[in-house]
Amino acid sequence: MHRNPNDPKAVFGGAIVVFARRWRMFIDEKLAESGLTDASWTPLIYLHRLGDGLLQKELAAASGLDESSLVRLIDILSQRGLLERRIDPDDRRARRLYLTDDGRQTAAAIRLQLVALENELLADFSDGDVAAVLGICEGVEAKIEKAKSEIKARG
Known part of the structure; x- marks a missing residue:
């Protein structure tokens, strides 16, 4: 099954990687x-x-x-x-x-x-918007950790 490249879920990972790099570069x-x-x-x-x-x-x-x-x-x-x-x-x-x-x-x-x-x-975003993004990131991170644990358990 091919996903539409404009589907937000299809570009999520790449967008997060680019965002994180830019965020860190700006802060740095x-x-x-x-x-x-x-x-x-x-x-x-x-x-x-x-x-x-x-x-x-x-x-x-x-x-x-x-x-x-x-x-x-x-x-x-x-x-x-x-x-x-x-x-x-x-x-x-x-x-x-x-x-x-x-x-x-x-x-x-x-x-x-x-x-x-x-x-x-983040001045232009509500606390709710920021909390929602953090919630998504935490949820994805939890799934990643679970998948890593399962892979490790299989040895």
Whole structure:
């Protein structure tokens, strides 16, 4: 069965990918003055939002970043004095992530900038419209996670 290429469901995935790239590029350009790229401010923001003490793999899962890429970003943020790794007292092989005071201040400032930029970009849309889009994205994401779990279970 062929779907009409003008059908919104037929173009949804591609449109979301393009939208996400453009959104991130715009935000990245606006935040460039902070000296952080999108890739490096993303883990900082998620750690600030979710709280100190996350494992690297937890931060990777929450932020959608690849674990191997995240290692390099954590190194950069650590070298800049924005976060630190600490040995997990319950598992000496594991490292937990903590924002430094500078990291907390930087993340808070970036979050304020993000809120202002998001408000600017979404100003013409109602809260209901935005909530509806978020609901669709969350629903699709749940289906993706379910499908991935089923594939993994089949081995």
